[in-house]
Amino acid sequence: MPQIIPIKELKDTARISEMCHASDEPIYITKNGYGDMVFMSMETYERMQHLAHIHREIEHAEEDIAAGRVDDAQEALARTRLKYAL
Structure with a gap:
């Protein structure tokens, strides 16, 4: 299941990196409730x-x-x- 997180959570870069490496799927970043970026390992x-x-x-x-x-x-x-x- 894809992970979706708001852009404000990008402040914790170490946590985002761990999330990327723990999942085989991209992490979707939202801004004001809309899709904005995708992060992945x-x-x-x-x-x-x-x-x-x-x-x-x-x-x-x-x-x-x-x-x-x-x-x-x-x-x-x-x-x-x-x-x-x-």
Whole structure:
């Protein structure tokens, strides 16, 4: 479950850091009752960036399939074997 805290609680930076590292999810910061910022640990950020990269790659692959930019697996394997003398 996401954690939501008001911006005035950012004064206690050590506590916010502990919260970020204790959770695998971002911490949402509100200002005047509205979403304002998101804090997270570096590990969480890097994991989210990695997943976003994977999703983009899958999206590109699906676009290639839909556009017919595909190769026969046996032919591609044969070209690879020939190229690298396998």
